[in-house]
Amino acid sequence: MAERAPGDAPVxxxxxxxxxxxxxxxxxxxxxxxxxPGPGTSGPVPGDRPRSLWSDAWHDLRRxxxxxxxxxxxxxxxxxxxxxxLIATRNPLSCQLDKSLxxxxxxxxxxxxxxxxxxxxxVVYGARTSVTVGVCSTLGVALAGSVLGGLAGFFGGWWxxxxxxxxxxxxxxPIMLGGLVFLSMTGSRSVWTVVAxxxxxxxxxxxxxxxxxxxxxxxxxxxxxxxxxxxxxYRMLVRHILPNAVAPVIVTATIxxxxxxxxxxxxSYLGVGLQPPTVSWGADISDASQGMQFRNAPHILxxxxxxxxxxxxxxxxxxxxxxxxxxxxxx
Amino acid sequence: xxxxxxxxxxxxxxxxVFIGTTFLIFVMVxxxxxxVNAMFGDRAPDPATAAQLRAEFNLDKPVWQQYLLYMGHIFxxxxxxxxxxxxxxxxxxxxxxITLRLAVIAIVFEVIVGIVLGVVTGLRRGRPVDxxxxxxxLVVISVPTFVTGTLAQYLLGVKWGWIQPAVSPEAPADELIxxxxxxxxxxxxxxxxxxxxxxAENSRADYVRTALAKGLPRSRVTVRHxxxxxxxxxxxxxxxxxxxxxxxxxxxxxxxxxxxVGFQLWQGIVRQNSPTxxxxxxxxxxxxxxxxxxxxxxxxxxxxxxxxx
Amino acid sequence: MTQAQPTxxxxxxxxxxxxxxxxxxxxxxxxxxxxxxxxxxxxYGVEAGETLAVLGESGSGKSVTAQAVMGILDMPPGRITxxxxxxxxxxxxxxxxxxxxxxxxxxxxxxxxDALSSLNPVLSVGYQLGEMFRxxxxxxxxxxxxxxxxxxxxxxxxxxxxxxxxYPHQFSGGMRQRIMVAMALAxxxxxxxxxxxxxxxxxxVQAQVMxxxxxxxxxxxxxxxxxxxxxxxxxxxxxxxxxxxxxRIVETAPVRxxxxxPAHPYTRGLLDxxxxxxxxxxxxxxxKGLPPSLLSIPPGCSFHPRCxxxxxxxxxxxxxxxxxxxxxxxxxxxxxxxxxxx
Numbered sequence: 001m002a003e004r005a006p007g008d009a010p011v012x013x014x015x016x017x018x019x020x021x022x023x024x025x026x027x028x029x030x031x032x033x034x035x036x037p038g039p040g041t042s043g044p045v046p047g048d049r050p051r052s053l054w055s056d057a058w059h060d061l062r063r064x065x066x067x068x069x070x071x072x073x074x075x076x077x078x079x080x081x082x083x084x085x086l087i088a089t090r091n092p093l094s095c096q097l098d099k100s101l102x103x104x105x106x107x108x109x110x111x112x113x114x115x116x117x118x119x120x121x122x123v124v125y126g127a128r129t130s131v132t133v134g135v136c137s138t139l140g141v142a143l144a145g146s147v148l149g150g151l152a153g154f155f156g157g158w159w160x161x162x163x164x165x166x167x168x169x170x171x172x173x174p175i176m177l178g179g180l181v182f183l184s185m186t187g188s189r190s191v192w193t194v195v196a197x198x199x200x201x202x203x204x205x206x207x208x209x210x211x212x213x214x215x216x217x218x219x220x221x222x223x224x225x226x227x228x229x230x231x232x233x234y235r236m237l238v239r240h241i242l243p244n245a246v247a248p249v250i251v252t253a254t255i256x257x258x259x260x261x262x263x264x265x266x267x268s269y270l271g272v273g274l275q276p277p278t279v280s281w282g283a284d285i286s287d288a289s290q291g292m293q294f295r296n297a298p299h300i301l302x303x304x305x306x307x308x309x310x311x312x313x314x315x316x317x318x319x320x321x322x323x324x325x326x327x328x329x330x331x
Numbered sequence: 332x333x334x335x336x337x338x339x340x341x342x343x344x345x346x347x348v349f350i351g352t353t354f355l356i357f358v359m360v361x362x363x364x365x366x367v368n369a370m371f372g373d374r375a376p377d378p379a380t381a382a383q384l385r386a387e388f389n390l391d392k393p394v395w396q397q398y399l400l401y402m403g404h405i406f407x408x409x410x411x412x413x414x415x416x417x418x419x420x421x422x423x424x425x426x427x428x429i430t431l432r433l434a435v436i437a438i439v440f441e442v443i444v445g446i447v448l449g450v451v452t453g454l455r456r457g458r459p460v461d462x463x464x465x466x467x468x469l470v471v472i473s474v475p476t477f478v479t480g481t482l483a484q485y486l487l488g489v490k491w492g493w494i495q496p497a498v499s500p501e502a503p504a505d506e507l508i509x510x511x512x513x514x515x516x517x518x519x520x521x522x523x524x525x526x527x528x529x530x531a532e533n534s535r536a537d538y539v540r541t542a543l544a545k546g547l548p549r550s551r552v553t554v555r556h557x558x559x560x561x562x563x564x565x566x567x568x569x570x571x572x573x574x575x576x577x578x579x580x581x582x583x584x585x586x587x588x589x590x591x592v593g594f595q596l597w598q599g600i601v602r603q604n605s606p607t608x609x610x611x612x613x614x615x616x617x618x619x620x621x622x623x624x625x626x627x628x629x630x631x632x633x634x635x636x637x638x639x640x
Numbered sequence: 641m642t643q644a645q646p647t648x649x650x651x652x653x654x655x656x657x658x659x660x661x662x663x664x665x666x667x668x669x670x671x672x673x674x675x676x677x678x679x680x681x682x683x684y685g686v687e688a689g690e691t692l693a694v695l696g697e698s699g700s701g702k703s704v705t706a707q708a709v710m711g712i713l714d715m716p717p718g719r720i721t722x723x724x725x726x727x728x729x730x731x732x733x734x735x736x737x738x739x740x741x742x743x744x745x746x747x748x749x750x751x752x753x754d755a756l757s758s759l760n761p762v763l764s765v766g767y768q769l770g771e772m773f774r775x776x777x778x779x780x781x782x783x784x785x786x787x788x789x790x791x792x793x794x795x796x797x798x799x800x801x802x803x804x805x806x807y808p809h810q811f812s813g814g815m816r817q818r819i820m821v822a823m824a825l826a827x828x829x830x831x832x833x834x835x836x837x838x839x840x841x842x843x844x845v846q847a848q849v850m851x852x853x854x855x856x857x858x859x860x861x862x863x864x865x866x867x868x869x870x871x872x873x874x875x876x877x878x879x880x881x882x883x884x885x886x887x888r889i890v891e892t893a894p895v896r897x898x899x900x901x902p903a904h905p906y907t908r909g910l911l912d913x914x915x916x917x918x919x920x921x922x923x924x925x926x927x928k929g930l931p932p933s934l935l936s937i938p939p940g941c942s943f944h945p946r947c948x949x950x951x952x953x954x955x956x957x958x959x960x961x962x963x964x965x966x967x968x969x970x971x972x973x974x975x976x977x978x979x980x981x982x
Contacts, residue, residue, distance in 0.1 A: 168344075169351035171571075172616055176578030181612050182359045184600040262475045266582060269477045272600065282477075289481050289586075292489065305478045313473035320469070537757040543712045544752075545823065546745030547775055556760050563762075634762055635807040 053247065057325040067321035073314040080124055081131040088124035092117060092279050101297040111299040114287055119299060123307045125279040130311055132191055133198075134261040140199035141260075142253040145206025150245065152207070153214030154237060163211070167204040175201045175263060183272040194273060198260055209252050213245035220244070247326045255319030258312045265308055281308040337631050337638055341624055352616050357398045360609050405613065411606030419610035422595055429502040430591030433583070434576055436504070436511030441519040441572075446565065449526020450558070456531050465527075468520040476579045480513045480586040497588040510587045514579045518572050525568055529561040536560070563634050570626030573619055657729045658685040659863040660709065660748075660831055665723035667701075667708055669934075670716070676934035678704040680887040681723070686863040688830065691854075693866045693878035693895075695910070699931050701887035702867045706833045710750050711740045728830065746776045749824035753836040755816035759808040765792070765819055766804030772826040791822040795852060814845035818852060825856060831863040838873060850877055871914055875899060880967065883907050886932055886942035889961065890971045903970035903979055905947045941972070949974055 061067045080087055095117035102112040110119035152163035178201045183189055217223065218241060226240050267273030268282030276283075281304040288294045294301035404410070410419035452461040471479075487509060488496030498506045533539065534557060542552045581593035588594075592611060599607030631637045667679035679701045686692045696702045707713045709725055711732065725732040727748065732740060752758040760768060769791055770784030779787065785804065792800035795818040797811075808816055817837060824832050834853065838846040854877055857864050868874060874881060874895070881898050883891045883906065891904040902908045909927040929946040932938055938945055944954040953973055961969040964979070972978065 165347060165351070168348045169355060172348055172352035172620055173355065174574030174577050174615075174619060176581060177574075177612055177615060178356075178359070180581070180596065180600055181356060181608055184603070184608070185360055258473070262473075266475055266477055266578070269475075270581065270585070270597065282475075285478065285481070289477075292485060295485070295489065301481070305474075305482075309470075309474040309478065312475070313469060316469060316472055537752065537754065538760040540712060541752060541758045541820075541823075542760070544710055544744060544750045545772055545775075546741050546743070547771065548741065551775065556763070559762050560760070635764075636761055636809050 053244075053326070057322075060325040061321060064321050064325070066317050067325075070314045070317035070321065073310070074318060077127055077131050077311060077314065081128040084124050084128055088121045090118050090121045092121045092125040093277055094118075101293070101300065103297070103299065110303045111297065113284065113300045114290075114293060119284075119303050122279050122284060123281070123303050126281040126284065126304060126307065127311065129191060129274065129278055129280050130261045130264065130308070133194055133264045134257045134315065136191075136195045137198040137202065137260045137264075138253050138257040140195060141202040141206050141256065142249060144199060144203040145208075146210045146246075146249055148203065149207030149210030150214045150237075150242075153211035153245075154218065154233075154241065160211070163207065167207055170201060170204040173201060176266065179263070179267050180270070180272055183267060189273065189275055191274065191278060194264055194267070198263065202256070202260070205256065206249060206252060209248050210245065213248045214241055217241045217244040251319065251323040251326055254322050255316060258315035258319060261308075261315065262312050281305075338628060341627055345620055345624060349617070349620055352620070353402070353613055354395075354398055356609060356612050356616065357401060358394060360605055401609075410610035410613075419606055422607065423592070423611065423614060426590060426592045426595045429589060430580055430584070430593065432502065432504050433507050433511050433514060433580060433589060433591060436507055437515035437518070437576060437579075438569075440512060441515040441522055442569070445519045445522030446526050446562070448523045449565075450530055450561075452523070453527040453530025453561070454534070454553070456527075461527075464523065468523050471516050471520040476513065476517055477582045477586065479516060480510075480583055483509060483513050484586055500590055502589050502591070507589070510583050510589060513586075514576065514583045517579060518575055521568065521572070521575075522565060526561065526565050529564050530557060533557055533561045559633065563630065566626060566629050566633060570623040573622040577615055577619070657726065659688050659690075659728065660686045660865075661724075661726040662705065662709065663724045663726065665705060665708060665725065666721045667704055667713070668719050668721050670719065671935070674935045677937060678718075678887050678934055679708065680937075682884070682887070682889055683723075684882045684889065684892065686831065686865055688863050689857070689861045690880070691857065691864040691866060691878045693868060693874040693881045694884060695868060695871070695874060695881055696884035697869055697931050699886075699934060700884040701934075702884050703835055705884075706750065706835055706865065706867055710748065710833065711737075711744055712750075742776070745772060745829070746827045747829050748831040748833070749827075749829045751817075751820050751824045751832065751834040751837045754840050755813065755820045756808060758820060759816065761808055764805050764807055765811070769804075769819070769823055769826060772823065776827055787826070791826055792819070794825070794856075795819070795822045797822075813841055814848060817841060817845075817849050821849070821853060821856070825860070828860055829862065831865070832857070833865045833867070835867045836869070837866075839868070839870065846873065853877075871910060883910070886937050887934060888942065888971065889969075890943065891969065892961075893964075893968045897965075897968060901979055903964050903968065903975040904972045905949050905978065906943050908978065909946075909948075949977070 095115045096112075097116045099112045099116040100114055102108075102116075104111045108118050108120060110123060113119050113122065148163055149167075152160045175198070179197060182197055182200075183194070186193060223236065223240050226236055231240070264273055265280065265282030265285070268280040269286045271283075271286065273282060274280040284304045285301060285308070288300040288304070408420060410423075412418055448464055452464045455461050484496050487493045494509055495506060498510065538560075539552060539556060542556045543549075547556075577593070580591065581597060583589065584591045584593040585597055592615065596608065596611045596615075598604075599611060662685065663683050665679050665682045666677075669676040669678055682701065682705050684692060684694070694702045694705070704713070704718075708720055709727075709732070713720070720733065723733075727743070732743070735743075759765070766785055766788040769788035770779075770781070773779035773784040773787050774781070789800045789804050792804060797803060797815055797818055803811075808819070811819065820837075824834075832853075837853070838849055841849065850873060853864070856862075866874070866878060878895050880892065880894050882889050883898075883904065885906050891898070891902065891907050893903065898907065899911065902911055906927070909925075912925045913927060915924055927946055932942060932945070938955075939958075940956045941947070941950075941954040941959050944950045947954065949972075951974070957973070959971045959973050961971050962975055964970050964975055970978075
């Protein structure tokens, strides 16, 4: 666990913010800079153990209602993604055309869509798609971005210049546009195609943050001290820089998760995302909007739209809560 | 003159990026997919015809050569022909002003409402106004544009009949107001949150304390000291936001039947017409890069520390 | 808010009211973790032409007191819960915010520690200096600019005319601090509070800035409150010293006497911990322990957990400020012992 070392720069992946006094004699923020003395200055606080950034953050998160609500919701979503049959016993692909656009019936609580498929089941299976795309894309982007950006920030020199140019180039293509172009050309698109594409165009965002965080962490005195004590590159990276640089990446990645889910839905809506038999909320909403069919059968639009919005909301709320907990500047 | 040098430097930096990005697009389209097969749709192409077409479109040459030939064409203004035989440039010519109108409406709305809301909530952090606006922005960010667009079109256009559900082909500005609002919503939410955070952070800055210690009235401190510094990250964001707006425009134009760039691009994709797709996307990328350049310059104007770096 | 009291006419034969007279000030902060008592009954005063040094570690309440005097405390979470602040005869706490604002910057000014972050990075130095005149004296832009250049000259910034349009980051640390001094001086205030003005500077630059401050103070006969934790700086510049600990004043004395014979164990500890040339080879004498959190100040004498002289009574009875001599006071039950010892 990383200790907050004396004279630490704020872990936000940017150069130290205003108000960084030079007083090396002060253990924590100098009194002249903050208007309140606040806890965190020297001296035992009642009932206290040494607090690192992570235990502080967890302590805050546990008490944050936004975190609890979104966390539970996400837990629920993950569980039904892994085992949809827990709450949906039917097959999302077994449709009966004669039931097309029928309203809710016993056992079919959300009614039927244009093809006569059970909306409820499709909504549940859609969760699996969205969560998979979201989680896998984010993991991929976070990994690729952190490694590339982190190494560029750490080694600097022409590694860094090369990466920066590369980042600029990929940034030049807005993801949606790239998606349109790329995905429309690929024949059959599975969940993994979409994930691969998102990782391909999404890594620069995290790379930039990781690079900034590593550079900012590198400037800390304790890193110089470790180097002077003979620490090799590997040790420096893993023991000293990583724990402090990882927080902004986590914050950005968590929020990005929500946007990737929305991205997949939009691409599927436009018809260049996932294809049947994969169940996608975006595609279902697109079907429902054809010629405004939902006018007479609002359930075919409302349920998938609500499910999509709630899912994205849950992840973004989680991201917000995590950021508030990890960002020292907002304390 | 430092600002001039900065401009030149940024322009020069843009060139490799432009080349790299357009090449990337090119690769994605021509190397991954097979445009000739696509042109034939579901039917298998006759080998001879296919070979002839390939030669005509230079598809038998290595990718980088194709790219250079294509770039060469572009610089002479030849983007190829669209699915209906029209040159892509002509199609762009009619579509661009429409999307521009839509975008301007969206940007004006997003900037004005977003910044005002952001300032108000930033100064009143923790109060009811702040919490409710924050909640609202979260909801707006979570509901995808195509959902809000569809609902808005239905409720306002069909159910309550306040507006025409589909926009007429010439797309006059007044008909574009609702679509512009729908387009702006997502970006507006981001601008509000960014402004709010920036204001909240900056109000605790040392220079604000100094300004107060100088006995300056609160209004002056807020406007001349706080705002100027707080808006810097917002301006930077607006550059990348152009990308969001492009994506949103695709969706919005499709929903409201606005015959702008997004609409035509989508047609190009549906009909698998590579020249349209590549041509439009290339131009959009240029616009995006220019927008970012402009924003960078604006940033240099606002923040003197950048100019002399 | 009540009308500000006019300064009371002084009957013949009595002294005029002190420039600044802080009486029994109490300031609290309501934080998530509890109430931090930052200032607990602080009283001090400054005369025109006099320099008071306020000494103390981080968390002693020295900056908070100064900010309360200036009126720039963040009012939630901060609250002034008691006491009075008399400046030029008026009780500042009884004035309306607008009246206080007019005094701020014009009659009393403050210099902060880190000039780079204390100056607005996107506005030119000339603008920030000129602002004082535009707001307080209704000067025009040209007049304000001319005054700004004049000020920069006064604080010995070379090529002031050309540099007035430069930005803070284009100056060196020492020059930036001089600009802060200039900003404080602009309207010729009666009182200047300097909150650790030289802590962030190199030693040589430190000396220059302090010299500048001292010169200007003499020239304008201002009262100067110098807040610092650096005993070396204080010795040269101050007339009298107030030592603060855990939100209270624990000792006041004229400068020479404090250094010669401290009357409080904390002061003694501070003086002893200064490394000296003749101590070569020996261990440094630091004060054991850390200052208390302001959320839970120890009962009795707040210094007792770290005091080498602590007795049982120190744990229970909070020492008042005992009168030790002319202009001297000490908040230690056993000050006499301390003074008598070698």
